[in-house]
């Protein structure tokens with residue numbers, strides 16, 4: 001039995017990378033909703049429908065858990081998937097809590113980067129109001145970054161310009177942590193770190209999600225039985241997209257290790 005990872009596109013591989021490292025005795029399926037990427041600019045209803053269609057395909061495979069390796073899909077559809085399926089569904093959310101804890105004493109602010117759909121959801125607003133008692137959290141949607149990523153555009157000059165433009169309205173000295181609240185964004189973590197002032201820490205939710213996955217597997221007594229195999233699938237059954245997933249997977253090993 002495999003553990004399924006799901007995202008609109010190649011972004012979720014950044015979470016799968018962490019899972020493969022931490023859980024070498026598991027096998028994995030990675031399913032990308034190629035037909036509908038990107039999710040960020042779409043409506044809650046559309047994305048919920050796409051996620052449910054994908055989940056039906058995924059649960060048709062031999063899987064023991066599903067990780068929604070997508071902040072956007074989690075924020076609109078995790079509750080619905082948990083209602084419909086008995087197998088564990090592990091979602092993810094922007095790592096706002098650890099970021100606030102890191103900055104509480106230092107007096108610096110937190111900037112959360114995510115898709116416009118994630119940032120507009122009640123789930124995100126509730127998360128911020130629960131943990132941000134000092135009102136230090138700001139948010140910035142970066143819709144173009146998902147498009148750059150899906151085109152495997154990692155050109156440092158073009159992306160460097162893009163980031164500088166996006167951060168222009170912000171006084172970066174006032175910020176201590178940037179949260180990557182979309183699983184496509186960690187591909188750009190090294191590049192981001194090179195354009196940001198050195199005191200800013202860049203964090204994402206992968207490690208927390210994989211910790212939760214590990215706990216759920218052990219609670220259910222279903223750990224192990226695999227050997228680190230990864231199988232790629234996509235909603236269009238397009239072999240060219242699976243090749244792109246393989247290229248992105250190799251690239252990730254080079255960029256984030």
Ligand code: DGL
Nearest residue numbers: 011039040071072182183
């Ligand atoms: N990777 C996704 C996320 O974590 C969604 C990106 C998109 O499809 O717009 O939010």
